[in-house]
Amino acid sequence: xxxxxxxxLGAAGFIGLWWLAVLLRLADPVLLPSPLETFNDTAHxxxxxxxxxxxxxxxxxxxxxxxxxxxxxxxxGLLLGAKENVYRAVEFVIDFFRSxxxxxxxxxxxxxxxxxxxxxxxxxxxxxxxxxxFNAAYGVMNARRTRLLAARVMGARPLRVLxxxxxxxxxxxxxxxxxxxxxxxxxxxxxxEMFIGSTDGLGQRVIIAQSLFESALMYGVIxxxxxxxxxxxxxxxxxxxxxxxxxxx
Amino acid sequence: xxEISPRQAALSVRGLKKAFGGVAVYDGFSLDVKRGDIxxxxxxxxxxxxxxxxxxxxxxxVDAGHILYDGQTVDEVRIGYVFQNYREALFPWRRSAxxxxxxxxxxxxxxxxxxxxxxxxxxDFRVRFDLxxxxxxxxxxxxxxxxxxxxxxxxxxxxFLDEPFSALDYETTLSLRSLLQQVLKARRTTTILVSHDxxxxxxxxxxxxMLTRRPTTVADDVAVALPWPREAAMLSxxxxxxxxxxxxxxxxxxxxxx
Numbered sequence: 212x213x214x215x216x217x218x219x220l221g222a223a224g225f226i227g228l229w230w231l232a233v234l235l236r237l238a239d240p241v242l243l244p245s246p247l248e249t250f251n252d253t254a255h256x257x258x259x260x261x262x263x264x265x266x267x268x269x270x271x272x273x274x275x276x277x278x279x280x281x282x283x284x285x286x287x288g289l290l291l292g293a294k295e296n297v298y299r300a301v302e303f304v305i306d307f308f309r310s311x312x313x314x315x316x317x318x319x320x321x322x323x324x325x326x327x328x329x330x331x332x333x334x335x336x337x338x339x340x341x342x343x344x345f346n347a348a349y350g351v352m353n354a355r356r357t358r359l360l361a362a363r364v365m366g367a368r369p370l371r372v373l374x375x376x377x378x379x380x381x382x383x384x385x386x387x388x389x390x391x392x393x394x395x396x397x398x399x400x401x402x403x404e405m406f407i408g409s410t411d412g413l414g415q416r417v418i419i420a421q422s423l424f425e426s427a428l429m430y431g432v433i434x435x436x437x438x439x440x441x442x443x444x445x446x447x448x449x450x451x452x453x454x455x456x457x458x459x460x
Numbered sequence: 461x462x463e464i465s466p467r468q469a470a471l472s473v474r475g476l477k478k479a480f481g482g483v484a485v486y487d488g489f490s491l492d493v494k495r496g497d498i499x500x501x502x503x504x505x506x507x508x509x510x511x512x513x514x515x516x517x518x519x520x521x522v523d524a525g526h527i528l529y530d531g532q533t534v535d536e537v538r539i540g541y542v543f544q545n546y547r548e549a550l551f552p553w554r555r556s557a558x559x560x561x562x563x564x565x566x567x568x569x570x571x572x573x574x575x576x577x578x579x580x581x582x583x584d585f586r587v588r589f590d591l592x593x594x595x596x597x598x599x600x601x602x603x604x605x606x607x608x609x610x611x612x613x614x615x616x617x618x619x620f621l622d623e624p625f626s627a628l629d630y631e632t633t634l635s636l637r638s639l640l641q642q643v644l645k646a647r648r649t650t651t652i653l654v655s656h657d658x659x660x661x662x663x664x665x666x667x668x669x670m671l672t673r674r675p676t677t678v679a680d681d682v683a684v685a686l687p688w689p690r691e692a693a694m695l696s697x698x699x700x701x702x703x704x705x706x707x708x709x710x711x712x713x714x715x716x717x718x
Binding site for chain 1: 517518519538539540541543545548549550551552553562563566567594596610614
């Protein structure tokens with residue numbers, strides 16, 4: 212019970228402070244609408260406006276980018292991790308692009324994929340794939356040597372060892388990579404929706420609300436995007452608990 | 461050294477050479493282990509006890525010489541290996557019973573045969589805990605018992621035990637030791653035990669190989685002709701104490717003689 216109470220109190224405190232700031236007129240009401248107004252405008256945008264569609268578009272793009280990232284990052288990470296000297300050779304390149312802000316790659320991806328859905332998904336997938344690859348490779352490289360030897364003594368051939376031991380050994384780290392990857396994909400998708408020829412998505416809705424001075428809606432969309440990021444993170448945390456029950460034991 | 465004819469030997473080592481970073485650990489080492497015997501390998505730290513069984517188990521390449529199991533290489537026979545660190549040797553993502561079934565699946569046995577072997581092992585070791593639990597849900601002694609069952613499931617030509625009890629408390633060690641000797645003797649499993657505990661080596665072994673410091677040679681080859689089963693009372697029997705005194709004397713000389 213306490214575990215639910217404490218964060219609820221924190222959230223209530225945040226809204227209370229916000230309301231207090233509105234009542235004390237600390238800022239121009241156009242810039243800082245009340246929580247109630249924000250809620251009403253956002254709810255209206257959900258029921259009568261395009262917000263539900265925007266949320267759906269952002270979720271779809273993020274999930275697609277994440278799936279592409281997993282399809283590339285997991286197998287490549289496993290293979291590179293299993294061949295540590297190869298990984299050491301490409302480590303610098305991976306680290307370099309992992310550290311490059313994905314937004315700086317927008318123009319390049321626009322040339323490669325044109326203005327459209329493909330670009331947004333490709334940039335987000337690129338960013339997330341590197342994070343997932345890096346984590347999968349480290350998961351494999353940090354596999355307990357004793358378990359690999361045990362599998363070998365029991366007659367497992369290299370490919371067997373990969374699927375029966377290395378994949379499982381790397382699983383906790385792969386899920387950590389997926390959690391970071393999906394968060395990064397969401398960030399990139401929202402930025403891409405703002406700046407790469409979009410007509411929908413949460414990023415586009417924030418920009419439109421801002422330019423039309425619909426500040427209550429703008430705050431509302433920001434909170435929706437925040438809630439989406441939080442829930443994605445939470446879903447992966449729960450998946451980690453459920454699927455890698457042995458981690459750290 | 462008692463002569464062992466090649467036909468009786470489950471394991472023969474000839475002219476073994478191994479060096480690490482230019483320092484020779486083994487330089488022409490030979491050994492025969494009789495079928496059904498339990499051989500304890502005892503020696504100072506760093507003399508290459510674990511190196512020896514790792515080479516025999518095919519986990520480490522030899523520089524020269526050969527290690528044969530009744531004329532066959534390690535790839536052609538089934539062996540069992542129990543690691544010191546059971547926590548890192550079992551597969552925590554598989555239930556304990558699945559861990560034991562794993563090597564049997566690799567052998568391609570029929571499911572019925574796999575279950576029969578699992579049941580026989582559980583009966584032999586008088587397992588009272590639930591094998592459907594995950595290894596991390598078991599106590600240390602139970603986990604190491606699962607490791608031992610997994611290694612014995614394949615009915616190995618030779619079973620290697622690398623300091624199997626060193627991470628366990630004394631009470632658990634005593635009960636596991638007593639169970640293990642009963643099963644190994646009943647199954648007539650050829651076993652090589654690496655141990656840093658002299659008492660344990662004498663209790664469990666038919667023969668103790670005392671090794672010197674590097675380059676490793678045999679300081680003494682002691683036959684342990686004590687009757688089986690060997691219970692805790694034997695630890696104070698005069699024959700036991702005499703063997704222990706002889707081994708201790710050799711050990712002190714082997715370490716000091718470096």
